[in-house]
Structure formats: structure tokens, C-alpha cells
Amino acid sequence: xxxxxHPARRALGGLSLAGLALCAWVIVTGAAYxxxxxxxxxxxxxxxxxxxxxxxxxxxxxxxxxxxxxLVMCGVWLLALATVPTLRAGWTIGVVVALHVLFAxxxxxxxxxxxxYVDWARMGVLHGLNPYATDSGSVVSDAVYPxxxxxxxxxxxxxxxxxxxxAFVPLGVxxxxxALKLAVLGASLGCCALGWACARELGRDGRLGLVLYGLNPxxxxxxxxxxxxxxxxxxVVLTGLWLALRGRERAGAAxxxxxxxxKASVGLxxxxxxxxxxxxxxxxxxxxxxxxxxxxxxxxAFGSHALDFVNVLRTQQGLDSGTSVIAQLGAVLGxxxxxxxxxxxxxxxxxxxxxxxxxxxxxAREEWLESAGWATAALLACTxxxxxxxxxWLVPLAALARSRALHAVAVGFSLFVVLTRVVPFL
Amino acid sequence: MxxxxxxxxxxxxxGERYDIRTGELTLERAVSRAFKRDYAAFHRMTTGRADRGIxxxxxxxxxxxxxxxxxxxxxxxxRCRVRWYLRDAAGPGLATYGVAVDERGCFQAxxxxxxxxxxxxxxxxxxxxPLVYIRSCP
Numbered sequence: 001x002x003x004x005x006h007p008a009r010r011a012l013g014g015l016s017l018a019g020l021a022l023c024a025w026v027i028v029t030g031a032a033y034x035x036x037x038x039x040x041x042x043x044x045x046x047x048x049x050x051x052x053x054x055x056x057x058x059x060x061x062x063x064x065x066x067x068x069x070x071l072v073m074c075g076v077w078l079l080a081l082a083t084v085p086t087l088r089a090g091w092t093i094g095v096v097v098a099l100h101v102l103f104a105x106x107x108x109x110x111x112x113x114x115x116x117y118v119d120w121a122r123m124g125v126l127h128g129l130n131p132y133a134t135d136s137g138s139v140v141s142d143a144v145y146p147x148x149x150x151x152x153x154x155x156x157x158x159x160x161x162x163x164x165x166x167a168f169v170p171l172g173v174x175x176x177x178x179a180l181k182l183a184v185l186g187a188s189l190g191c192c193a194l195g196w197a198c199a200r201e202l203g204r205d206g207r208l209g210l211v212l213y214g215l216n217p218x219x220x221x222x223x224x225x226x227x228x229x230x231x232x233x234x235x236v237v238l239t240g241l242w243l244a245l246r247g248r249e250r251a252g253a254a255x256x257x258x259x260x261x262x263k264a265s266v267g268l269x270x271x272x273x274x275x276x277x278x279x280x281x282x283x284x285x286x287x288x289x290x291x292x293x294x295x296x297x298x299x300x301a302f303g304s305h306a307l308d309f310v311n312v313l314r315t316q317q318g319l320d321s322g323t324s325v326i327a328q329l330g331a332v333l334g335x336x337x338x339x340x341x342x343x344x345x346x347x348x349x350x351x352x353x354x355x356x357x358x359x360x361x362x363x364a365r366e367e368w369l370e371s372a373g374w375a376t377a378a379l380l381a382c383t384x385x386x387x388x389x390x391x392x393w394l395v396p397l398a399a400l401a402r403s404r405a406l407h408a409v410a411v412g413f414s415l416f417v418v419l420t421r422v423v424p425f426l
Numbered sequence: 427m428x429x430x431x432x433x434x435x436x437x438x439x440x441g442e443r444y445d446i447r448t449g450e451l452t453l454e455r456a457v458s459r460a461f462k463r464d465y466a467a468f469h470r471m472t473t474g475r476a477d478r479g480i481x482x483x484x485x486x487x488x489x490x491x492x493x494x495x496x497x498x499x500x501x502x503x504x505r506c507r508v509r510w511y512l513r514d515a516a517g518p519g520l521a522t523y524g525v526a527v528d529e530r531g532c533f534q535a536x537x538x539x540x541x542x543x544x545x546x547x548x549x550x551x552x553x554x555x556p557l558v559y560i561r562s563c564p
Contacts, residue, residue: 034530035564043459127549135476137476139549141553145467146561151470
């Protein structure tokens with residue numbers, strides 16, 4: 001019976017990979033074919049450099065149809081997860097790479113944030129304005145302005161990321177967009193590779209992480225397709241995890257600090273990297289040393305405003321997203337949005353969970369990786385500002401955990417961020 | 427199996443084509459949205475303050491000046507009249523735009539109702555007026 005079931009499961013696994021490829025193809029080529037709400041940056045026009053080279057290969061894809069294809073994609077992804085043990089590693093890696101390249105070739109999906117990155121970079125390099133003291137969209141005459149969607153806050157990103165974007169300014173707006181696409185593509189494939197390498201260090205099967213992260217519809221569509229720097233941040237932090245797992249704990253903790261200098265959201269993982277080290281003081285010193293070095297560079301580059309990105313992040317967390325867990329609970333419990341009382345309860349719950357996880361890791365060093373994953377899951381559950389691409393904060397960490405419950409939470413959150421965005425359009 | 431998967435992918439890629447570039451309602455809504463945005467840009471440029479809601483309402487009426495060209499590379503000419511109401515002003519403003527719609531429904535609109543250049547406060551120099559040339563998509 002088992003022998004008979006095995007080929008069937010293997011066939012289902014192969015089918016799921018083909019299904020993911022089909023969904024990805026329809027979504028990317030459809031988004032590139034005609035300007036639709038799938039590409040918010042279309043408000044500035046839909047030139048070839050924005051839509052990418054696949055525009056003539058697709059068909060018309062209104063948002064309702066996109067929602068259906070996303071649901072189908074989630075379904076076949078669940079099938080792929082259920083058949084992980086039967087998937088050939090080579091095939092899986094091939095599909096992961098192919099889908100990443102496909103999404104990188106399409107237009108920026110569901111978000112125009114990438115033009116915010118380019119906008120702040122051009123402000124700094126071309127107009128002499130400080131990205132940490134100037135609201136996005138301030139230079140209306142700049143070529144990137146028509147594509148920018150924000151206009152009311154200064155850069156919330158870390159100084160390392162901002163300096164990276166400065167290097168792309170000489171390429172012009174189209175060149176900067178494609179340079180960032182390449183960076184995010186490389187970083188996301190790097191996350192897959194590092195997840196695989198970490199799993200090997202832990203003596204586990206790397207295919208689960210590959211399917212959980214690399215074929216995850218939320219990761220592919222929102223994070224890679226949307227060209228979000230969260231992926232760059234995660235590549236740096238995964239480098240830190242890999243170094244720590246190989247016994248280079250100081251270097252791992254230092255990499256954690258560097259990841260914070262890409263985007264501060266990942267700062268949550270650093271205490272666990274430090275507490276998980278055999279030499280905690282040494283790891284703490286390395287993290288602080290790397291942080292101090294980044295701070296010095298940031299102060300030279302951006303002056304005293306360099307630390308403002310931490311405040312902006314705090315401001316963002318005070319924002320109200322209708323797709324947060326708090327807001328969705330409101331549909332059941334009878335409130336609208338993220339009311340203050342619910343936020344206070346959620347914040348208190350998060351602080352309590354974080355404290356408990358730090359306490360656990362303090363006493364049981366080997367729990368650091370699991371605890372970091374659970375802390376990130378708690379953050380996503382308790383924040384009032386949950387964007388779909390934040391899923392990349394959790395999935396790579398969860399993929400490395402022993403806990404099946406954390407795997408399930410990562411899958412659940414991935415489905416949650418998709419469903420809350422597509423179901424209203426069905 | 428690989429061939430079947432590939433065939434399915436390619437077949438799905440050849441989905442519904444969309445040969446009509448635009449319609450009156452689609453274009454009017456798109457021009458209205460773009461005008462509001464560009465007016466807010468003009469306001470920000472000249473005052474240094476962001477105010478997305480400065481145009482309370484922009485009523486747009488568009489008419490085609492020609493039939494849709496059969497050649498995709500040729501623009502489809504329209505004329506759109508914009509009547510806009512600022513949030514804090516009583517009377518409407520009026521402008522007429524000559525509009526060129528491309529094969530994907532995106533448009534470029536030009537008007538001579540506004541000065542070509544205005545002072546951009548943040549840079550302390552003159553720059554093209556965003557209300558003269560509007561480019562966007564539905």
C-alpha cells in the first residue's frame with residue numbers, strides 16, 4: 001500500500017510544482033499586460049521599463065481574477081507542503097529559482113514602495129536633502145515623483161540600506177528600479193540558500209524550508225514581486241543565523257546588528273542571537289561593536305538625523321491597517337480597525353510573550369532559534385500595522401524550527417496575509 | 427508531465443486580450459484622479475506643504491476626436507474638459523486637455539491653461555508645472 005501511495009504522492013508533488021509555475025505565470029504576465037490595480041505605480045505611466053519584458057505574453061487580469069489565481073496558488077502551495085518528502089531537491093530548487101526570476105521580471109506588484117526607496121536616494125544624491133529629515137515626494141519635479149505613493153514621512157529604513165540605494169542613483173529611475181529588483185531577487189534566493197545551509201547545520205531536511213519560503217505565494221507575490229527591502233534585511237539576518245549555527249557566534253551577532261541597519265524591524269532577533277551564544281558577553285560585544293561602527297558611518301553620512309528611522313518605525317506601528325490580526329478579530333469581536341484598547345492589550349500581550357521567550361532562552365540557550373521564531377510570530381500577531389510582505393520576517397525563521405506548531409503558524413500567517421487581501425475582491 | 431505543465435502554462439498565458447484602449451467613463455475617471463494628484467503636486471511644489479485632499483472634486487468630460495487607430499503605435503486623440511473645486515474655494519477652475527491614449531489605455535494630457543513653469547519651493551528654483559503635462563493610466 002505504501003509502495004503504491006508513494007508514486008501517487010510524488011506525482012501530486014510534481015503537479016503542485018507545475019501548478020505553482022502556472023499561477024505565477026498568469027499573475028506576472030497578466031500584471032504586465034495592462035495597467036491594473038495590481039501595479040500601483042501605474043499612476044505615473046506604464047512604460048516598458050516598469051512593466052518588464054513579459055507584457056505581450058499575458059492576458060487581461062482584473063483584480064478579481066488575480067484574487068482567484070492567488071487562492072489557487074495557495075492551494076497548490078499547500079499541496080507542495082504536504083508532499084515535501086516526495087519532492088526531488090533538484091526540481092524544487094529549479095522551480096524556486098524560475099519563479100523568483102519570473103516575479104523579478106514583472107512589474108512591481110501590489111506596492112510602489114520601491115519608488116519610495118529610489119525617491120529618498122535621489123533626494124540625498126541629486127538634491128542634497130537628508131532622507132531622514134525630508135518627507136517622501138518632497139521633490140515634485142524629480143523624475144521618480146509620478147511613481148511615488150507616499151508623501152508624509154521621512155525614511156524609515158536603516159542607513160546601510162539607504163547608502164546602498166545611493167549607489168543606484170546614477171542609473172536613473174529605470175536603472176535604479178532594476179538594480180533593486182536584482183538585489184531583492186539575489187537576496188531572496190540567498191535566503192533560500194542560507195535556509196538550506198542552516199537546515200543542514202541543524203541536521204534537517206532543507207526541502208521543507210525551500211518550499212515553505214521559496215515557493216510561498218505571499219513571499220513570491222508580495223515580497224519579491226513587490227521589490228521589498230525586507231528580503232535584503234532577512235538575508236543579512238539569516239547570514240547571522242548561519243554563522244551562529246556554525247559556531248561563529250560573535251560574527252553571527254554582528255551580522256544581526258548589520259541587519260538592523262538595513263531595517264530596524266529585525267532587531268527583535270538580535271537578543272536571541274546573543275542569548276543563544278555560548279559566550280554571551282562576547283556575542284553582545286560583537287553586536288554592540290557592529291552597531292557602533294554602523295552608527296559612526298550613519299552619523300557621517302546623515303548627521304544627527306541618522307537615528308530618526310527608529311522613531312519613524314515607531315510611528316508606523318501606531319498606524320492603522322485593516323488587514324492586521326487585531327482589525328480582523330474586530331469583525332468577530334465587534335470593533336472596527338485597531339481601536340486603542342485592543343492595541344494596548346495586544347502590545348501588553350506582545351511584551352509578556354517576548355519577556356517569557358527571552359527568559360526561556362536565558363535559561364535554555366539551545367531554544368534561541370525557536371524563541372526568535374515565536375517572538376516574530378507574536379509581533380506579527382500583535383502589531384496594528386501588518387503588511388503582506390512582513391511575512392518574510394517570520395517564514396525563514398519558522399522553517400528552521402523543530403516545532404511543527406511554528407511551521408503551522410508560518411503557513412497560517414502566509415494564508416492570512418493573502419486571504420485578508422484577496423477575499424474582499426472575490 | 428513537463429510538456430503538459432509547459433503547455434498549460436503557455437495556454438494560460440494566451441488569455442483574454444483587450445483590444446479596446448479605453449472608454450469615456452474609464453478615461454474620465456483616470457483623468458480626474460490624475461488631475462487631483464497633479465494639482466496636489468503643484469500645491470506641494472509651490473507651498474512646500476503636502477495636501478492630498480486639496481482638490482475636493484474634479485469633474486471631467488472626455489470625447490474622442492478620432493476613431494481608435496488600427497495601428498497600435500498611433501495615439502488615440504481625445505479632448506477632456508476638467509472642472510475642479512478646491513476644498514477651501516467657492517468657485518470652480520476650468521481647463522481643457524488634449525489627450526493621447528496609447529494601446530494599453532495609458533494617457534498623456536497637455537493643457538495651455540497653466541503657466542509652463544512654477545517655483546519649486548524646496549529646491550528654490552523654477553521647474554515644469556505638473557498641471558501642464560499629465561501622464562497616467564487607469
